[in-house]
Amino acid sequence: MLIQLVMNLTDYGINSILYQRGVYPGDSFKREKKYGLPLMVTQDAKLQQFLTPLLKQVEFWLYKKKLKRLVVVISEIKTKEVVERWQFDIETENVDEEGPNSTRQKDEKKIRQEMSDVIRQITASVTFLPLLEEPCSFDVLIYTGKETEAPENWEESGAKLIDNPEQVELRSFSTSVHNVKTNVQYKMD
Template identity: 55%
Template sequence: MAAAKQLNKITLKGSAAIVSEFFFYGINNILYQRGVYPPEMFKQEKKYGLTILVSTDETLLTYLNDNVLPQLQEWLEKGAVKRLVVVIRESETNETLERWQFEIQCESDKSENGKPATKSKETINSEIRAVIRQVTATVTFLPLLECPCSFDLLFYTDKNLEVSEKWEDSSPCLIPNSEEVKLRSFSTSVHKVDGAVSYKFSM
């Protein structure tokens, strides 16, 4: 009997969980690669067939796991979030040095015949693996961050979305005359995520 690749039925809820998990590992990878936290504050974890550095800082983990990711997943399920941006700033001046921008498109969660969309977990993980590898490779061309830095997360949501008071309005933290590099995208067949990094170009 011929073997067939296992396809998973991707629901909206399942897709939101996959995308949220990607952002957990993606944000950690960016913070490690860009030296926002010292390297000794990270540990290795196996995910997507890669070894990814994940922070051991309890404050950061609580912020991500208890505040950011549950909220992100809820907004993804509602189709209410369009973009997530990781902003890296110089701590002393608050100047934005880098913007890691991820556009989120909610594709149809139904195929043409009305059944749930299908895509193998292997294929999704392979696409995510390529994105994370590319983020890791950016250290070869991004300017060295030689000053103490901090980070912020920006969410672009629907204007009519009711947002908890713990979330504040923010400026877009744009970088004048920035350079931009496109990153790879991945799709769950329900959500598609396209990335890019813009950075302050120093002569």
């Protein structure tokens, strides 16, 4: 159950970023109500084909306690220059998630409120982020331990950093097992 909450934040977080930043046209998203918020979720078949296996792999690595970080990178299509990096740092405690003797419990309502706060901040970030004036694409970088095997059709990538970025720490959220810290780095004009 806790892993599912982290998965939901990842899924809705990626969708919100792509919608809010205009990486995909607004009409390729539909409104869904979750966590007391109207969230935009893609209806684009190609984007769903990309995200579904990616999220399944993220879920697998969460179960295995291998996932360390997920980064959504937004780049200009023409120049390939990275203009934004949305980073989700994930720390997983080395305890049984839902064991009957677990002494570490956190109210699910509190967890959902924290998730809602993160999504709200992603949505509000359009007020301070520079306008994306050129058409952009995105990629998702996944950081795991060195010993972790990647799926066959995945490839190694550089960190896709931004030179001298501005950085804004966003809210974090936690379950009794996971701590998720979020930030956005962006290129100033």
